[in-house]
Amino acid sequence: MATRAAPTRRTKGPNRAKDALHDGFLRHAGFRWLKIATLICVLAIASYMLVDVTPHHNGGSWYGYTMGTIGVLLILWLTLLGLRKRAMTRGRWSLKAWTSAHVYLGLSLIVIATLHTGFQLGWNVHTLAYALMMLVILSGLFGITVYATLPAALSNNRAEMTQVQMLDAVRAIDRQLHDAAQPLPHDKAALVRQSLEQDPFGGSLLNRLSGRYPRCATARAQAALRQWTGDQPDTGPNSSNHPLERIDALLERKQAMLARLRRHLKLKALLEIWLYVHVPATFALLAALSAHIVSVFFYW
């Protein structure tokens, strides 16, 4: 037994280190920070229940001050991730450990700050700070969710293509469309031109996030051409006297390619958009927090 136990122990160390290296920030060090954050929340809730603040809990009691101080220190530390992430290191204080703590301690802030308010909310700068903090946390939560779920979908959708390859595929189809449309009379050529001139990266933020493009010129061009060719016999795409069939096939291919590209863009947008809320809301939060603290002591 002893002889068997020894090698296991020997291999255990490096293996664990290797595992840790491949673990994401969420499961870093066996959910160490999740455990710590849960403990903090439990302690906070229990003390909230046990401490008797008269007339009722509010930010101005000693308990409220304590929670508020913990909260503001936590917020400042969480904000520091923006600086810390620019320096990657490994080990106990690795960026991964830091990120893991950022996520879980950030979530525990929901409990700490809510208890700090004593559930007294209103239309004032104090609640503004609270609302902004919740916005930051919830956008972060969204970010974690998409980081955990979307990369697989992104990779499936790409089908081993790089972004540039996707774009090149569209370009290739465009060139073929351009050539194939040369013999067309002007009005039909204009339809094809619409498809060519629409920027595949165009559209609004909403189009990008939803992946729906109701004004897609390629779809429109195809629909219009099909209306035209609908009552004519199909002579095959290679028929020289019928370029419309070839164009139809090309538009079909372009649509498929665009769909893939747009799905890619949508997933990438979802992976990015939360930061457009998370970061500005953090700065707004810091401002509102300053106003909150100063105003409380200004009119003390």
Next chain:
Amino acid sequence: MSFLVRQISLTADGREIVRAATLPKPQLSLGRSAENDIHLPDLALEPDHARIEQVDERTIRVRATGTLGFDLEGRTVLRAEIDPAKGAELRFGGHRITVSRDEDGATILSIRRVDAVSEASEEKEETRVFSLRGLAPPKRLTAWGMALAILIGFLAIPIWSYASRPANDTRNIYTVVGDKAWSSGPLSQAHHALEGRCETCHQKAFVSVRDNACQTCHQDVHDHAPAVRITMARAEPGLGGRFLAGVASAFGKPPEGACVDCHREHEGAGPMQPAPQAFCTDCHGTLKDRLKDTKLGNAADFGTSHPQFSALVQTVPGKHPRFTRASLDAKPMDDSGLKFPHDIHLSATGGAARMARTMKAQYGFGDALACKDCHKPTADGVRFLPVEMERDCQMCHSLAFETIGGTVRTLRHGQPDQVIADLRAYYRSTGPAQPVALGAMARRRPGDYAQGQIYHAYFGAAAARPSRADDAIRAVFSKGGACYDCHTVAPPGANGNANWQVLPVHQPMRYMMNGWFDHAAHQTEKCESCHAAPKSHDARQLLLPDIDSCRTCHGGEKAKADVPSGCAMCHSYHIGDGAPRTPADRSARRDQADRPRKTGPEI
């Protein structure tokens, strides 16, 4: 007359390739179809788009064959005449044609594709187009914009407005702008008018609200006790309290005992809530430990730790009564000077009940007497008026002694001398006929008033039976007499008095001087559930309920009792004669006011 057409295209690495061809024709056709002299594979063009012709030595003319024109120096035209020597730039769809002339006089048309085949084929920066950059508002801009807006709107403007307010604004029309957003909650009902005038109470920046801010309006509020004693009485705060006190003193907050310590504001609109029990029990819970000389018992919670009530009872009745404060545990006697057995009056079967039944219609009595038949509440319903003989007793205990012409003559209650005089007069008057003109105003003949005539006859007759009047007077004041039944009577000669004396009666309306009891609030209860009157045979028995009786319904502030009761329900911190301040609950008050209308007056 020829055109030199130079088609310029770019290789992948950006090098230019020029293919030149000389077309010795006076007119060139231009368009998308391959038959044209100048063939531009551009879907923006018509198959046959334009003609370029030599007009004369110096001029060429360009005209569109269809309705689609071309651009000349940025303007869209259908035809144009150009001097090649001066040059021009034309644009057909995605192609640019530069017109110039060589030394031989031939017109040069340099054609260059400027637009890519499609939008997708334009040069794209991968990191940009595949990201949200350009689509979503830039992070840095939003961040700084929002942060600045918040700092200006919620910090800079209020502070600036506060700092620039007039120093002594006696008219009080200036308000600080933007500080409403600082309010952590609405003010209570009483302070509602101060809403938005933060600086009324928050008088100095970074200085907590001081008592003198409150005292600007609340000028005659009593102190609870001398400040020194309060300081001595206060219990050492717990860990949290010490921490808070440390923070408070570090930031220059006044020590405990400030108005705002008990009277918390910004806790929501509506009535200000009474101070919680803890504010009292901080001192009173263990008061005896610190204030050795205090007469007050420790009180931490009404339900569990509160001394027995003490009542101010009368130990010696009379003209110079004496009072002492005694605990109800000692079953003190309260001698008001009156003899009154409650049990006989409240008995359902005795003579009192029978008498009451005979007066049902006239006085609204029931089958037996009830408390309300004799005890009348004060106008506010808080307590009861002293019993008055004329109003509350006389319907049964008549002092009548004669009827003259249907009018009943009664002895005067409360004036023993007058009683004696009336009785004497009565017995005298039933004797010899009174002189006709006894009154001073009557006419009389001269000489009639001679001394020793009428007066002598009258007084002589009366003097003939003095014993009967004296007997009656003695009977009234002695055992079995009208006065003696209820009053303590001293015969002539006692205490050095020449006449019969009735001990003055003092009926207190309030026994507990430091606590407040409101009978009106207990209307739903029967009198007997607290006052054991039906079993009391002696008027000196104090019928006040003790604390255990109250505790059947009332418990401490956080108790599960029917009526959780904080200290402030009965006690006032700023001791005065009135009721302790209770939150004015408008809805409850209206409900009370409506009650008689809803159910008819209570009898």
